[in-house]
Amino acid sequence: MKLPWLLFSLLLSLTLWSAMAMASNVSYDSRSLIIDGQRKLLISAAIHYPRSVPGMWPNLVQTAKEGGVDVIETYVFWNGHEPSPGNYYFGGRYDLVKFVKIVEQAGMYLILRIGPFVAAEWYFGGVPVWLHYVPGTVFRTENEPFKFQYHMQKFTAFIVNLMKQEKLFASQGGPIILAQIENEYGYYEKDYGDGGKQYAMWAASMAVSQNIGVPWIMCQQFDAPESVINTCNSFYCDQFTPIYPNKPKIWTENWPGWFQTFGARNPHRPAEDIAYSVARFFQKGGSVQNYYMYHGGTNFGRTSGGPFITTSYDYEAPIDEYGLPRLPKWGHLKQLHRAIKLCEHIMLNGERINVSLGPSQEADVYTDSSGACAAFIANMDDKNDKTVEFRNVSYHLPAWSVSILPDCKNAVFNTAKVGYQSSVVEMLPESLQPSVVSPDKSFKDLKWDVFVEKPGIWAEADFVKNGLVDHINTTKFTTDYLWYTTSIFVGETEAFLKNGSSPVLLIESKGHALHAFVNQELQASASGNGTHPPFKLKTPISLKAGKNEIALLSMTVGLQNAGSFYEWVGAGLTSVNITGFNNGTIDLSAYNWTYKIGLQGEHLGLYKGDGLGNANWVLTSEPPRKQPLTWYKVNVDPPPGDEPIGLDMIDMGKGLAWLNGEEIGRYWPRKSPNHGCVKECNYRGKFDPDKCNTGCGGPTQRWYHVPRSWFKQSGNVLVIFEEKGGDPLKIKFSRRKITGVCAIVAENYPSIDLESWPEGNGSNNTIATVHLRCPEGTHISTVNFASFGNPTGSCGSYTQGNCHDPNSTSVVEKVCLNQNKCAIELTEEKFNEDLCPSVPKKLAVEAVCS
Numbered sequence: 001m002k003l004p005w006l007l008f009s010l011l012l013s014l015t016l017w018s019a020m021a022m023a024s025n026v027s028y029d030s031r032s033l034i035i036d037g038q039r040k041l042l043i044s045a046a047i048h049y050p051r052s053v054p055g056m057w058p059n060l061v062q063t064a065k066e067g068g069v070d071v072i073e074t075y076v077f078w079n080g081h082e083p084s085p086g087n088y089y090f091g092g093r094y095d096l097v098k099f100v101k102i103v104e105q106a107g108m109y110l111i112l113r114i115g116p117f118v119a120a121e122w123y124f125g126g127v128p129v130w131l132h133y134v135p136g137t138v139f140r141t142e143n144e145p146f147k148f149q150y151h152m153q154k155f156t157a158f159i160v161n162l163m164k165q166e167k168l169f170a171s172q173g174g175p176i177i178l179a180q181i182e183n184e185y186g187y188y189e190k191d192y193g194d195g196g197k198q199y200a201m202w203a204a205s206m207a208v209s210q211n212i213g214v215p216w217i218m219c220q221q222f223d224a225p226e227s228v229i230n231t232c233n234s235f236y237c238d239q240f241t242p243i244y245p246n247k248p249k250i251w252t253e254n255w256p257g258w259f260q261t262f263g264a265r266n267p268h269r270p271a272e273d274i275a276y277s278v279a280r281f282f283q284k285g286g287s288v289q290n291y292y293m294y295h296g297g298t299n300f301g302r303t304s305g306g307p308f309i310t311t312s313y314d315y316e317a318p319i320d321e322y323g324l325p326r327l328p329k330w331g332h333l334k335q336l337h338r339a340i341k342l343c344e345h346i347m348l349n350g351e352r353i354n355v356s357l358g359p360s361q362e363a364d365v366y367t368d369s370s371g372a373c374a375a376f377i378a379n380m381d382d383k384n385d386k387t388v389e390f391r392n393v394s395y396h397l398p399a400w401s402v403s404i405l406p407d408c409k410n411a412v413f414n415t416a417k418v419g420y421q422s423s424v425v426e427m428l429p430e431s432l433q434p435s436v437v438s439p440d441k442s443f444k445d446l447k448w449d450v451f452v453e454k455p456g457i458w459a460e461a462d463f464v465k466n467g468l469v470d471h472i473n474t475t476k477f478t479t480d481y482l483w484y485t486t487s488i489f490v491g492e493t494e495a496f497l498k499n500g501s502s503p504v505l506l507i508e509s510k511g512h513a514l515h516a517f518v519n520q521e522l523q524a525s526a527s528g529n530g531t532h533p534p535f536k537l538k539t540p541i542s543l544k545a546g547k548n549e550i551a552l553l554s555m556t557v558g559l560q561n562a563g564s565f566y567e568w569v570g571a572g573l574t575s576v577n578i579t580g581f582n583n584g585t586i587d588l589s590a591y592n593w594t595y596k597i598g599l600q601g602e603h604l605g606l607y608k609g610d611g612l613g614n615a616n617w618v619l620t621s622e623p624p625r626k627q628p629l630t631w632y633k634v635n636v637d638p639p640p641g642d643e644p645i646g647l648d649m650i651d652m653g654k655g656l657a658w659l660n661g662e663e664i665g666r667y668w669p670r671k672s673p674n675h676g677c678v679k680e681c682n683y684r685g686k687f688d689p690d691k692c693n694t695g696c697g698g699p700t701q702r703w704y705h706v707p708r709s710w711f712k713q714s715g716n717v718l719v720i721f722e723e724k725g726g727d728p729l730k731i732k733f734s735r736r737k738i739t740g741v742c743a744i745v746a747e748n749y750p751s752i753d754l755e756s757w758p759e760g761n762g763s764n765n766t767i768a769t770v771h772l773r774c775p776e777g778t779h780i781s782t783v784n785f786a787s788f789g790n791p792t793g794s795c796g797s798y799t800q801g802n803c804h805d806p807n808s809t810s811v812v813e814k815v816c817l818n819q820n821k822c823a824i825e826l827t828e829e830k831f832n833e834d835l836c837p838s839v840p841k842k843l844a845v846e847a848v849c850s
Ligand SMILES: *[C@@H]1O[C@H](CO)[C@@H](O)[C@H](O)[C@H]1NC(C)=O
Pocket: 025, 026, 027, 034, 037
């Protein structure tokens, strides 16, 4: 059947028309981005696609949208996409097009930070390791023979063309409104001499020549050319001004938490301070703000940077590693976004004036010709609360806080007053369940396959060389592991053989970690700590008369991801001595060393979900404990329920884990120092990553995220490689479950219903209210704690003060029991106001959801 020509051309023109109609014109002026003629105030959220799995993407994007986010931002991960020169990969977690389309389907915009150097606590800053070995290459500078530029341009163009093919730029009707070239180069440009500046200018013009139809940005690029927009990365960017007056004020990285390193404490940034920084930025004329990270996720496999960045990249972000909203942070920011959006039109189209309200108090007031008015009033004092007069009304401002007044009258939000509920999140242990019930009735016993590696050269040596080589140059990062082995002959006349003393092995390494074996026995382990990569190992050893084998297993734990000339840092042993001989010290550094790259198990592919026939696995229900260099394999069922899963490795030593051949990542319950933590975090005052640490003396990371989508219904192959010895029988899964909710609200909080404001601006708006909501499908089954009075503490540890209404629990129970959500107003009818008249009262509630 032939389509009548008229109908055909009508359809064609309709298709063309709709494609044209959807294309957006993204431009900007000094105030903001302008999309199709409209100025925009944008809240953006970083979610890195390879740090979760495709099955999580729609929900992460949706949770961001519900949190009041307009834009998703991501880096592009070059070394994940170009594993060898010209050989591209966009499958699985690296399916960039799919990710961008999910954002598009959610009706959101996207900022594509191509880099392709990205830092990002990602190995080698995202640049392929092979590029370091292309002769003549120096990363991130003008260099003969321009190899980095050549490959960088090639990859940038590849990504741009891929996005163009899929029509993903806003200029083509897609969601991408901004793209970034390079990343925070301004910090290091000087170190590269003249080449640094030339390179930065080349990068900008190379990017602009890609013709993508939307603006390019460069972050922390202090000499960016006018063809791009320079942007700010910091904990605070309210004082930032772009280089050129015609550029909008854009904040590409606001860090709502911080990354972790194995062996360090756990940093926290309080919700009050993040909200303060965001409110100050918009108060001072900012128009795009991006949370880095909004969902941090996981450094699966060996993708973490560092050295020593943990496998978790949770970042204490508003959505946690497992995909659950982190409360109250997520909710507090959602309310902040709502309050800011109520001011959007006036802010973008009106005039701003600033008014001093005190020595450390100021208002910025936006007005337009229609008489509309919005104000941000700030108390920058980091110690004292203050009551200020603004337009003849007084406002109470807690220290280090901003109140937002969308009508210049009602303070609908204050950054320091967190009314949003918290949640009680638990890791519920689930012992490993065997997939196959064993015929011999020992159904409770797991059957383990065990394979113990021989320390040292496990097959033919890769090479023998005089002296010690660089670890990374040798492995090219195809594995974390490199064996350095040699032998030493001990004569019968050595005094230590008779007098009971031990020779001492002394090793120095550029990093990152090391296990020392002598005559097949593990003697000691050591590692650096990130701040000082070179480290020493010193241990007494036992040597016998005759030949002694020295086998040293050197390991990388994440590759350097930033800094000047970071690709040249290197790793591995630099010096090995043994003291205590009749002759004194023997320096083995210049001996003949025999090298073996990687582990036998890696070579045999023992981590794969299938084809495990090659190894001489030993089947047992009593796998060895404290056994170094051991592979464990076990067939398990998925844990019950549908909660996200963490693998609990608290009783293991250090190593790698896989499920069904998918890389879970490096595990290492390395303990942090005993000191340097705080009991309570004071949100007031400038934040730095060391300000609010917890977890002193405990493991930096105990649980390792195993995405639900990696599990099959049964017959899941869990493989562990343990380096130094652990107790595999104590390995557990844990279900991450929200088991309760809490909230604490003070009577004088302006608990305005932001969703319906200003329609619902009646008297009810001034009634402080506790809102509680359990996860979908659950309800409040018990009220654990309720106190109207002056309770203190935080979720999970509230305690009554000396003022307490004994009816608190029954009032809350009456409203909330068996409800999925409830709202308790702090009114006279409900609570006893006369209880302690001089005490400002609060209501704290903790309830169980089930
Ligand atoms: C895009 O918008 C800008 C500013 O509004 C305008 O100057 C420019 O001509 C527009 N471009 C197109 C292609 O419509």
